[in-house]
Amino acid sequence: MTESPIVATASGPVRGFWRDHGTPDASAAFLGIPFAKPPVGKLRFAAPIAPDPWTEPLDATSYGATPLRITGVDNLIPEPAVPGKSTLNVNVFTPALDGALPVLVWIHGGGYTEGSPASPWYDGARFNRDGVVTVSISYRLGFDGFGYIEGAPANRGVRDWIAALEWVQQNIAAFGGDPARVTVGGQSAGGGAVLTLLGMPQAQHLFHRAMSFSGALADVPLDAARRRGERIAELGGVTADVDGFRSLTERRIRQLQPKAATPRKGVGMVLDLLSDGLPWGPMVDGELIARPTVDALADGTGADKPLLLGATDDEFTMVAEREGGKLRRVPSAILLLPFLRGRSTRHAYLTANAAQRKKGGVAMVGRFISDHVFRVLIPRVAEARNGADAETWAYRFSWVSPTKGWACHCLDVPFWFDGLDREKVANLAGPHPPQGLADEMHAAAVAMITDGEPGWPAWSTAPGIARVFGGTGPDVSEDAYDSVLALV
Structure with a gap:
């Protein structure tokens, strides 16, 4: 029987467990390692504080407590809620305890109010197989993490991200990772977190590459x-x-x-x-976050870090579909009037989305919501980084779910993680999702983490160029995001 691995961290030893020992997927998992004291009592609404040290090996064989308190039944991604007070913790998945492997730090999504680092979709086993140490982190959610409170530090959830990244810098070498090769990645609110960190001078020393999947920025005004x-x-x-x-x-x-x-x-x-905009999330407090993220990127913050970003084609069309009966009876041009009051802008947007418009009001309004919240951010960020020392790469995810009928929000996550066999993936991707597509996307993510580029031409070579995953046309398109330019 394989002996349980024990690693010495700066706070004390932790005991994990080996998985699939003797196979190509062999890895060790260390779960629920605290990077800060429990945010309770007088520490509630305080900045994260390093945990008290311990001497005996800490049991790290099960997920730690989560800020998420209620497990969502109908969530697109399975997100377990684990009870307990010590909610600020990390999970480490590693193929080997020696060496200096590249590191992925994953920040979960959930609109800054939900989500769980304990999701089986974020298990790092397949990244481990390909030589990447993977860390998933927790952070305070909703008002506890991001609400304005007189007498309390602002952006407590952001401070949690920073504290977790500081923990990685201090400890990841003991798990076989290289603290000089850290990529921060995330999806939805997690993708927004990545961009927020990329635009923060205080976070620049904590990571070296960035991947923002379906990033949703908050930038809540003070x-x-x-x-x-x-x-x-x-x-x-x-x-x-x-x-x-x-x-x-x-x-x-x-x-x-x-x-x-x-x-x-x-x-x-x-x-x-x-x-x-999003009601909860990082606020522009004038101190920790001095200005809106895209402005910070345009001013050169994060310019030395390679960035991969993109979105799915129909992130939130399912939201419009819930009101389908009403939307199908109204012409698209009328439906968009509340959002696009300028005639020229509305005309340009409808013209650029003529193919989508033919699919009806649900498709058109759904695409507009997706564009407004997610997809317009890709050209905005890419153009803001024009002239940056490091390149920006864009992608589109266009594969249509056979169960949902759209290339919808969260559908791409198991493809990036090469986890099509995981819990509830079939609910979103059907019983036979294309493994070849997962191979391509996961390989691109591994290349970005390992080599600093995903494998197709960067945005600077032809503004608008992007890799299209799962589409029916060319794999690389030079007009991938032209349909959102009227909104930029």
Whole structure:
């Protein structure tokens, strides 16, 4: 029987376990290692603080507590909620404890209010097989992580990302990783986190490459964050300061969050999202985050780091589909009036999306929501990095789910992780998703992490160029994001 691996970290020893020993997929897993003290009591709403040291090996054979408190039943990605107080922890997956392998640090998505680093989709086994140490991290969610509180540090969730990356710099060599070759990656809110970190001067020494999949930036204005905090305090009957909010339970704040942010449902909620942006997430506080992310990138922050970014073709079309009965009866040009009031802009956008328009109102409105929240960010970021020392590569994910009918949000994640056989993937990708496509995408991610480029021409060679995964046309297109240019 293989002896359990024990690794000495800066805080104390941790005991993990070997998996698939003696096979090409052999790896060791160390789960739930704390990188900060539990954010409870007086540490609730505080910046993360390094954990107290320990001397006996810490059992790291099961996932640690998660900031997510309720496991989502209908979530696209399985996201387990693990109870407990020590919610700030990392999970390390490594093929070997010696050597200096490249490292992927993965930040999960979930709109900055949900998501779990304990998802089986984020298991690093297949990256381990290809010589990459993989780390998934947790961070405080929703108001606890990102809400404005008088008397408390802003952007506590962002500070958690930084603390986790500092833990990686300090400890990853003991797990066989190279702290000088760290790639930070993430999807959805996690992809937005990657871009936020890329635009932060304080984070530049903590990673060397970046991958943003379906990135959703928050960049919440300070005034908006303050108003939402005051609204939660009003709804909860407490003062809008750190003592007042500490008197509310986690559960109570979770109940009040939606009412303070987007009280409407259905189409109303979508309208709020399009007009006001994400309600919770990194705020432009003027200190830790001095200015909006794209502005920071345009000013040269992160210019020395290679970046891979892209999105799926129909990220949020399923949201529009829920209102399909209403949308199918209204012409696309009328449907977009609330969002695109300028006639020339509306005409240019509809013309560029003529093929999508032919599919009907659901397809058109869904594409617009997807473009507004996700896809327009690709040319905006790529153009902002024009002249950067390091290159930017773009991609599109165009393979259509046989179960959902769209190239939808989250569909690409198991392809990047080469995890088509994992729990609930069939719900999203059908019973026989194309392994060849997963091979291509996973290889591109490994190449980016290992060599600093994914394997197709960079944006600077022909602005607009992108690798198209799972499409029906050429693998590389020079007009991959032309359909969103009217919104840039």
